[in-house]
Amino acid sequence: MRRVTRSELAGAQQSTSLTKTARQLWDKLENKTATIGVVGLGYVGLPLAVEYAKHGFRTVGIDLDHERVLRLNEGDNYIQDVDSDELKQVVDNGMFRAVDDFTSCADIDVFYIAVPTPVTEHKDPDVGYIRSAAQEIAKRIRPGQLVILKSTTYPDTTEGVVQPVLAEYARPQDMQLGRDYFLAFSPERIDPGNEQFTTANTPVVVGGVTEACTELACKAMNQVVNHIHPVSSPKVAEMEKLLENIFRSVNIALVNELARLCDRMGGISIWEVVEAAATKPFGYMPFTPGPGIGGHCIPVDPYYLSWLARRYDFETSFITLAARINEEMPYNVVDAITRAVARQAVSLTEANILILGVAFKKDVDDVRHSPALKVIELLREKGIKNIRFADPHVKKVRVGGKGGNMELEPIELTDEVLQNHDVAVILTDHSGFSYAQIAKQSKVIIDTRNALRDIPHDRDKVMLLGGGSF
Numbered sequence: 001m002r003r004v005t006r007s008e009l010a011g012a013q014q015s016t017s018l019t020k021t022a023r024q025l026w027d028k029l030e031n032k033t034a035t036i037g038v039v040g041l042g043y044v045g046l047p048l049a050v051e052y053a054k055h056g057f058r059t060v061g062i063d064l065d066h067e068r069v070l071r072l073n074e075g076d077n078y079i080q081d082v083d084s085d086e087l088k089q090v091v092d093n094g095m096f097r098a099v100d101d102f103t104s105c106a107d108i109d110v111f112y113i114a115v116p117t118p119v120t121e122h123k124d125p126d127v128g129y130i131r132s133a134a135q136e137i138a139k140r141i142r143p144g145q146l147v148i149l150k151s152t153t154y155p156d157t158t159e160g161v162v163q164p165v166l167a168e169y170a171r172p173q174d175m176q177l178g179r180d181y182f183l184a185f186s187p188e189r190i191d192p193g194n195e196q197f198t199t200a201n202t203p204v205v206v207g208g209v210t211e212a213c214t215e216l217a218c219k220a221m222n223q224v225v226n227h228i229h230p231v232s233s234p235k236v237a238e239m240e241k242l243l244e245n246i247f248r249s250v251n252i253a254l255v256n257e258l259a260r261l262c263d264r265m266g267g268i269s270i271w272e273v274v275e276a277a278a279t280k281p282f283g284y285m286p287f288t289p290g291p292g293i294g295g296h297c298i299p300v301d302p303y304y305l306s307w308l309a310r311r312y313d314f315e316t317s318f319i320t321l322a323a324r325i326n327e328e329m330p331y332n333v334v335d336a337i338t339r340a341v342a343r344q345a346v347s348l349t350e351a352n353i354l355i356l357g358v359a360f361k362k363d364v365d366d367v368r369h370s371p372a373l374k375v376i377e378l379l380r381e382k383g384i385k386n387i388r389f390a391d392p393h394v395k396k397v398r399v400g401g402k403g404g405n406m407e408l409e410p411i412e413l414t415d416e417v418l419q420n421h422d423v424a425v426i427l428t429d430h431s432g433f434s435y436a437q438i439a440k441q442s443k444v445i446i447d448t449r450n451a452l453r454d455i456p457h458d459r460d461k462v463m464l465l466g467g468g469s470f
């Protein structure tokens with residue numbers, strides 16, 4: 001199916017095959033009288049909910065986290081990508097409200113599900129949050145409702161997990177999918193911290209269980225997103241999202257492996273190699289090495305696919321290998337820290353280690369699966385007690401592992417703090433750090449992001465990942 005633009009859809013007539021119920025929902029979307037419900041008000045759900053409210057749709061956000069609901073109804077924002085003034089405005093003008101249960105949700109026409117999709121201890125998919133959200137929606141299902149799953153998950157979740165839950169409650173009411181109620185999958189593409197690509201200008205993929213489901217889900221998404229790309233089924237859309245994320249995982253693993261090779265060989269900097277390769281105007285896309293991968297998607301998604309593949313007696317060896325290479329990176333960083341301490345007159349357990357940046361990527365506050373947490377955990381396992389961190393975006397972190405659970409709060413980055421630490425480790429290259437100060441005041445620096453590339457520095461005191469001295 002080809003991409004459909006907003007203006008095309010706006011001018012498009014509903015297909016004649018739509019049932020009366022479907023046509024009524026289409027009209028409600030067209031004239032903005034549909035009520036939108038977003039289940040899960042996190043990094044994905046809250047921006048989406050605010051976007052609908054801004055576009056004139058009465059929007060209800062549903063989240064089990066009572067604290068979050070209270071804050072939102074006060075107009076108090078907790079998601080970096082959401083404009084706090086816009087949130088306040090849609091709360092004040094009554095277009096958005098948050099609730100912590102589903103009891104008052106009978107009038108919702110379009111439900112989005114944007115709940116977490118973590119892995120279990122054994123790295124198997126945990127779709128329990130999706131199932132539980134679907135059950136709450138199902139208990140109140142009525143004709144004319146559309147459910148769109150946005151959580152990243154393995155192919156067949158929409159039809160294999162959500163659809164049976166909805167059907168269990170719809171069937172006794174003689175409601176039929178595609179005729180009376182509708183279900184689709186549309187993966188989220190939000191890139192926290194990215195100011196260039198927002199909800200409106202990032203194309204989305206939509207795959208409905210039936211043609212009517214796709215048509216209505218496209219219509220719903222198109223109210224807030226400019227370009228829609230319909231596909232033939234939810235499974236295609238689910239697999240497409242995994243391809244996007246696994247593409248990143250594999251390419252990051254490739255460059256991480258090359259970084260380690262450059263370090264083994266000496267004399268070649270992977271950063272210079274990547275920069276040179278990036279001059280090729282076709283057939284190449286630059287990825288950079290780092291201390292590991294983080295966030296809610298890239299560390300998790302390869303395992304969703306490999307779990308599914310095993311059910312078909314298929315081993316995703318290449319994808320799993322990439323995930324393993326990326327997971328090894330924090331161990332390499334800790335090796336480098338140990339060697340950096342060994343060069344100084346301090347024992348390993350007494351060393352003062354300063355972690356610069358704990359968020360999983362530049363300029364965001366999200367620490368989920370951040371490699372920094374693993375690095376801190378591994379350092380504590382080595383008996384290192386004096387570990388501190390600085391991060392302009394993060395107020396506290398919790399670390400676990402064999403060293404026990406611990407909560408850490410950031411310290412302010414002063415000259416004295418830098419001078420008093422034996423090793424400063426740049427794990428996240430936030431724009432808010434003063435790299436000139438870090439370069440000047442630190443005793444030894446481990447740079448996993450090439451953050452000092454444009455800063456004059458003493459090469460003898462810097463160990464650069466992939467720079468041949470790591």
Ligand SMILES: NC(=O)c1ccc[n+]([C@@H]2O[C@H](COP(=O)([O-])OP(=O)(O)OC[C@H]3O[C@@H](n4cnc5c(N)ncnc54)[C@H](O)[C@@H]3O)[C@@H](O)[C@H]2O)c1
Nearest residue numbers: 040041042043044063064065114115116117133151152188
């Ligand atoms: N964060 C991203 O950048 C990103 C990007 C693309 C896709 N995704 C995917 O989107 C999904 C959501 O991710 P997120 O980062 O927004 O998660 P999040 O943890 O930031 O937010 C999820 C919210 O859902 C709530 N919740 C959990 N169970 C619930 C239930 N049964 N009913 C109501 N609320 C419930 C939680 O309290 C939380 O507020 C995941 O599948 C993730 O993989 C995330």
